[in-house]
Amino acid sequence: MERMWTEDAYMKYQKQWIVMVNLTDEKEDDGAYKTIGDIYLVTSNKREAYDKAIALGSSMGENTVISGFDDTPEIGGLWNL
Numbered sequence: 197m198e199r200m201w202t203e204d205a206y207m208k209y210q211k212q213w214i215v216m217v218n219l220t221d222e223k224e225d226d227g228a229y230k231t232i233g234d235i236y237l238v239t240s241n242k243r244e245a246y247d248k249a250i251a252l253g254s255s256m257g258e259n260t261v262i263s264g265f266d267d268t269p270e271i272g273g274l275w276n277l
Contacts, residue, residue: 213245
């Protein structure tokens with residue numbers, strides 16, 4: 197497992213679904229809090245990611261599923277941010 201900030205995982209694993217475990221909030225030098233966690237699973241299948249997060253429950257600490265950055269235009273020319 198690789199430990200990284202959620203924002204970094206969001207950019208590193210573009211167009212993927214990421215299951216992160218052992219989440220904690222850490223304070224930055226500027227006083228803001230950021231979330232850091234361990235990458236447990238990276239997949240292109242949304243259902244697989246959510247099923248894994250549900251199966252893990254709280255066995256590996258708090259977990260979450262995030263989607264990686266996707267710059268594909270939406271229908272009508274709107275961008276998915």
